[in-house]
Amino acid sequence: MAKQYRCYLLGADGQIISTQIVECDDDAAALLEADRLLESSPDALVEVWNGARKVSILSRNEQRPKRNAMGATGHEGRLSPR
Numbered sequence: 001m002a003k004q005y006r007c008y009l010l011g012a013d014g015q016i017i018s019t020q021i022v023e024c025d026d027d028a029a030a031l032l033e034a035d036r037l038l039e040s041s042p043d044a045l046v047e048v049w050n051g052a053r054k055v056s057i058l059s060r061n062e063q064r065p066k067r068n069a070m071g072a073t074g075h076e077g078r079l080s081p082r
Helices: 027-039
Strands: 003-010 016-024 045-050 053-059
Touching (some): 016 027
Antiparallel strands (some): 045 053
16 A cells, blocks of 8 residues: 655755655655655755655765666665665
8 A cells, every 4th residue: 555755855955945745655665756856956855754754865965776767776675865
């Protein structure tokens, strides 16, 4: 069953630029969605939340695994949190 996650795109000053709500089966899928948000905002951070639980903070400055044609990285659930 899909869970609701909130992805907050944060600017360099830590202020929220935008919020996106995504429905994902698990944390790994939510982190992939958050990573996609960073593709358009390379200097930003993304905080990922599931309810009151902070899942992770991601930044573009981290080395990211490349995705295959199906969108999988082979590292699902292993993206390095900031």
